[in-house]
Amino acid sequence: MRLTTKGRYAVTAMIDLAMNQSLGPVSLKSISVNQGISLSYLEQLFAKMKRKNLVVGARGPGGGYVLARDVDSISIADIILAVDEPLDITECEGEENCHDGKRCLTHDLWSELTDQLHVFLRGIRLGELMRRSGIDQARNSGPAVRLARSDGHRVGLPE
Amino acid sequence: MRLTTKGRYAVTAMIDLAMNQSLGPVSLKSISVNQGISLSYLEQLFAKMKRKNLVVGARGPGGGYVLARDVDSISIADIILAVDEPLDITECEGEENCHDGKRCLTHDLWSELTDQLHVFLRGIRLGELMRRSGIDQARNSGPAVRLARSDGHRVGLPE
DNA sequence: TGAAAAACCTAGTAAAATACTTGGTTTTTA
DNA sequence: TAAAAACCAAGTATTTTACTAGGTTTTTCA
Numbered sequence: 001m002r003l004t005t006k007g008r009y010a011v012t013a014m015i016d017l018a019m020n021q022s023l024g025p026v027s028l029k030s031i032s033v034n035q036g037i038s039l040s041y042l043e044q045l046f047a048k049m050k051r052k053n054l055v056v057g058a059r060g061p062g063g064g065y066v067l068a069r070d071v072d073s074i075s076i077a078d079i080i081l082a083v084d085e086p087l088d089i090t091e092c093e094g095e096e097n098c099h100d101g102k103r104c105l106t107h108d109l110w111s112e113l114t115d116q117l118h119v120f121l122r123g124i125r126l127g128e129l130m131r132r133s134g135i136d137q138a139r140n141s142g143p144a145v146r147l148a149r150s151d152g153h154r155v156g157l158p159e
Numbered sequence: 160m161r162l163t164t165k166g167r168y169a170v171t172a173m174i175d176l177a178m179n180q181s182l183g184p185v186s187l188k189s190i191s192v193n194q195g196i197s198l199s200y201l202e203q204l205f206a207k208m209k210r211k212n213l214v215v216g217a218r219g220p221g222g223g224y225v226l227a228r229d230v231d232s233i234s235i236a237d238i239i240l241a242v243d244e245p246l247d248i249t250e251c252e253g254e255e256n257c258h259d260g261k262r263c264l265t266h267d268l269w270s271e272l273t274d275q276l277h278v279f280l281r282g283i284r285l286g287e288l289m290r291r292s293g294i295d296q297a298r299n300s301g302p303a304v305r306l307a308r309s310d311g312h313r314v315g316l317p318e
Numbered sequence: 319t320g321a322a323a324a325a326c327c328t329a330g331t332a333a334a335a336t337a338c339t340t341g342g343t344t345t346t347t348a
Numbered sequence: 349t350a351a352a353a354a355c356c357a358a359g360t361a362t363t364t365t366a367c368t369a370g371g372t373t374t375t376t377c378a
Contacts, residue, residue, distance in 0.1 A: 003162035003276075004335095006365065011272070012265045027324065035265065038367050043326070050326095060375025061323040076272065106171045106194065109288050113170070113235065117162075120279050129268050165336065186353065197338050202355070209355095219346025220352040319378100326373070336363070344355070 001114050001121075007080040009037055010045050011129075014079050017055070018071050018130045025057075025064030045083050052082040071127035077118055079126075160273045160280075166239040168196055169204050170288075173238050176214070177230050177289045184216075184223030204242050211241040230286035236277055238285075 013031050020026045028046060032039040046065060049055050054074060055065045067074060172190050179185045187205060191198040205224060208214050213233060214224045226233060 001162065002164075003160065004365080005161075008269055009366090012269060015265050015268060025324090029324080040368065041366055044366090047326075057325055058375090059323090059325045059373075060377095062376065063324045063374085065325085106174050109174055109291065110167055110171060112291065113283065113288065116283070117276075117279070120276070124272065124275070129272065132268060132271065161335095163336080168337090184353090188353080199339065200337055203337095206355075216354055217346090218344075218352090218354045221347065222345085222353050224354085321376100321378090323376080324374080327371080329369085329371100331368075332366090334363100334365070337361090339360075340358085342356080342358100345353080347352080348350090 001077075001080070001117055002084045003080060004084065006045075007084050009035075009041070010049065010079050010083040011076060013037065013042060013045065014049075014054075014067075014074070014126055015129055017065060018067060018126050021066045024062065025066050027064035030064075048085075049079065049082045052078070054078060054082055067126075071130055072125045074126045075122045076124045076126070076129075077121035080121065160236075160239065160276055161243045162239065163243065165204075166243050168194075168200070169208065169238050169242040170235060172196065172201060172204065173208075173213075173226075173233070173285055174288055176224060177226060177285050180225045183221065184225050186223035189223075207244075208238065208241045211237070213237060213241055226285075230289055231284045233285045234281045235283045235285070235288075236280035239280065 012035055016031045016035055017026050020030070028039055028042045031037065032042055046055060046057070050057055050065075053068050056068045057063070057065055171194050175190045175194055176185050179189070187198055187201045190196065191201055205214060205216070209216060209224075212227050215227045216222070216224055
């Protein structure tokens with residue numbers, strides 16, 4: 001499991017989304033402005049998260065993304081694994097350096113370690129991080145920052 | 160905190176070192192051969208770990224590295240932080256995008272998350288990983304693989 | 319009906335990090 | 349004194365990151 005700023009971007013964006021989806025879909029534009037992340041980069045990250053069924057997209061004006069599942073059923077591990085695909089299948093899969101059993105040994109140890117990390121990150125849910133921040137602060141910023149529909153009309157989601 | 164294959168290399172090398180230092184310093188050459196990591200790359204990783212007082216070097220023939228501390232006092236976090244310097248001081252340190260308090264909010268959440276990760280990885284010690292592998296298997300491979308001194312003479316360490 | 323807002327898509331690309339390579343020097347041992 | 353090792357500096361190919369550019373498709377609303 002990799003853990004880089006890419007995953008950090010994704011987690012940050014998802015926290016933003018979780019905190020603001022109550023009034024309807026959240027546009028990537030607004031997340032881009034609020035979090036200072038390039039719009040197109042966000043599009044790429046959300047395309048991956050959509051493929052992993054973490055978010056649902058809604059096209060057209062007033063559209064955006066909403067979480068596909070409950071905030072408490074989405075873990076940090078889900079998010080990071082969605083954007084940082086492993087591709088760690090390389091190394092030592094029937095390779096020549098494994099002859100003495102030594103290489104596979106430490107590789108097993110390492111994978112055990114990452115398994116523990118998975119369990120740990122799977123234990124932290126989006127809802128937890130959201131609640132830890134106290135009350136939703138974003139909506140108070142007004143439409144200029146949040147880019148929310150000023151009439152507060154709730155836009156229907158695709159079923 | 161970053162967590163990439165670089166840290167994985169370092170942890171793997173340190174497990175190798177921990178399992179083989181009982182007979183004296185372990186050369187990077189032997190770790191290079193056993194773990195399939197470039198010698199010069201190992202040199203760079205160990206230079207960083209030496210700077211963080213995780214290992215002690217011994218020059219000359221029969222030299223190599225030994226752990227500077229007990230296997231149970233060196234955590235996985237120590238190793239990863241030694242080779243993957245953070246340099247995460249960027250982003251949002253009195254920047255312009257913080258005006259509405261929103262950006263700093265998610266940044267705080269993220270740093271809380273990495274704090275938890277630190278605690279977790281600090282809780283896993285090198286000795287634990289070592290013992291989990293059962294009995295030391297490496298020394299049975301003989302000098303061709305391990306490159307150990309065949310006479311078994313224990314080389315003195317610098318004090 | 320048509321303009322606009324959004325997702326959605328593809329391709330490229332600059333900067334950074336990773337994972338080396340090369341070619342040394344210094345120290346220590348036998 | 350030769351060899352083995354740490355130690356050091358500089359360069360480099362590859363990969364990843366983070367982004368730009370330029371679209372299309374879908375949907376809403378005036």
